[in-house]
Amino acid sequence: MFHPTRALMAAVLAISGLAAASAHADINVGVTLSLTGPAASLGIPAKSAIDLLPKDVAGQKLNFIVLDDASDPSASVRNFRRLVDEHKVDVVMGSSVTPSTIPLVDVAAETRVPLMSLAASARIVEPQDDKRRWAFKAIQNESLMVGATLDHMRQAGAKTLAFMGFSDAYGDAWLSALQPLADKAGIRLVATERFVRTDTSVVAQTLKIMAAKPDAILVAASGTPGALPQKTLAERGYKGKVYQTYGIANRDFLRVAGKDAEGAIFAVGPVLVADQLEPDSPMRPVAQDFIKRYEAAYGQNSASIFSSNVWDAGLVLRSAIPAALGKARPGSEAFRAALRDALESTSGVVTTQGVTTMSRSDHVGYDKRAAALVQIQSGAWKYLK
Missing domain, CATH: 3.40.50.2300 (Response regulator)
Structure with missing residues (x-):
């Protein structure tokens, strides 16, 4: 005999199950790096840092898909489109150098996929306009x-x-x-x-x-x-x-x-001289933790700014994901838009290189604490306090 109440409950449970499955969909993070070519000395340590990033946040699994752009701007653009079209990524990190990253700003805006730059130029995020609204970086201007x-x-x-x-x-x-x-x-x-x-x-x-x-x-x-x-x-x-x-x-x-x-x-960034920073520096424990993790995996003195740039991008991304999850499921246009909004609302996130608070007009958010003067002395970095 057909029982309407039981049927309704079954339907509700089925919908709830689907909602739960959707809520726990994987978050795909695309990465384009200069693993070969003139900028390989920047891209290779960045790839090593990608391998160390936590692979889950707020109960969601993070999948990192890494492609080599060979230090070529045209290849970085092709990689971005491939990551979006084939791998359905929710966000892209890259590239290793400014010339290969600036063209990605247009593609990020066109595809409405947030870009987390691993290159330094202020031109990637300034001046803020409709295109650059999709670009962010945790690297000093x-x-x-x-x-x-x-x-x-x-x-x-x-x-x-x-x-x-x-x-x-x-x-x-x-x-x-x-x-x-x-x-x-x-x-x-x-x-x-x-x-x-x-x-x-x-x-x-x-x-x-x-x-x-x-x-x-x-x-x-x-x-x-x-x-x-x-x-x-x-x-x-x-x-x-x-x-x-x-x-x-x-x-x-x-x-x-x-x-x-x-x-x-x-x-x-202060991470380069983490152990020489003042004891009360907010960056010191974050930078020391990163260096400890990185050098445990790759050897003494292996950490660099180019690996810490990736770690910092990961810190900012992980701080934004929970807010985006509260609005939409990963893999959707709505989630990517919510993630963009959450990144723009970054507030007081301590990275290895500074304390970042972003806004509608500032997609970097660092102050003078992010600039440490360093001199090369006897083949080592010396913090000039």
């Missing part, structure tokens, strides 16, 4: 780091400055940040030279810079290619102060630059 660098130059008595940077979006971003801030600091930019990541010589650029006799030089490069101007300046006998950017904060740079890196100064 160039202006914050340039400001700290210029402060040190000014205190050291520098009056003139030269710039040597990549002839791509990375170099463009640092030069754009440098010019107005140098004027405000009373330091005159007397020479500007550029080079390609794959160049094997920068002698011509170095000679032009030295002819201008600057008190200091800022090299805007990342990874091992940043060692080329550092070594050439030393070989040509430049006696002024050489400043770098956080793009060279890895052991491969120290290995390639060798003794010619001695004395170089740069602003970087």
Whole structure:
């Protein structure tokens, strides 16, 4: 005999079961990294950090799908589309360098899939508009780091400055940040030279810079290619102060630059000198925990800024997921939109490099605590307190 009440209860239970299954659907995280090519020294440690990220949050399983873009912007775009179309990802992390990441901003907006940049340029998230609303990063903007660098130059008595940077979006971003801030600091930019990541010589650029006799030089490069101007300046006998950017904060740079890196100064995330930070620094325990985990897996001194960038992106992402889960199920357009909104509402999340509070107009959220001045001394990083 048919029992309406029993049938209704069965239907309710079936719907409840489906809802529970939907609520616990996996969250797919796409990743595009420069695992080969000129930026491989950045992408490989990032991949190692991906492997260490927790694989669940708020009861949801996280699946990480990693693709190699070979340091090629066109490949990074293809990877993003493949991650969305084939793997139905809810968010994408990447890429390793600015030139391969900036094109992803348009694709993120088009597909309405949040992008968590692992490259540094402020151009990825500024100025905030309809496209950049889908882009976020837990990496300091160039202006914050340039400001700290210029402060040190000014205190050291520098009056003139030269710039040597990549002839791509990375170099463009640092030069754009440098010019107005140098004027405000009373330091005159007397020479500007550029080079390609794959160049094997920068002698011509170095000679032009030295002819201008600057008190200091800022090299805007990342990874091992940043060692080329550092070594050439030393070989040509430049006696002024050489400043770098956080793009060279890895052991491969120290290995390639060798003794010619001695004395170089740069602003970087506090994680690089975690054990040297003040005891009351909020970043110190977070950075030390990350380094302990990473070095337990990959060996002493293996951690780098490029691996911590991934860890920090993971911290911010995990802080946002619970709010998004409260609004929609993973794998849906509604969930991706809710995740975007939750990322924008990030508040007081402590990473290895700072404390981030984001907003509608700020998709980074760091303050001056995220800029630590470091000098290379005897082949090691020395925190300049």
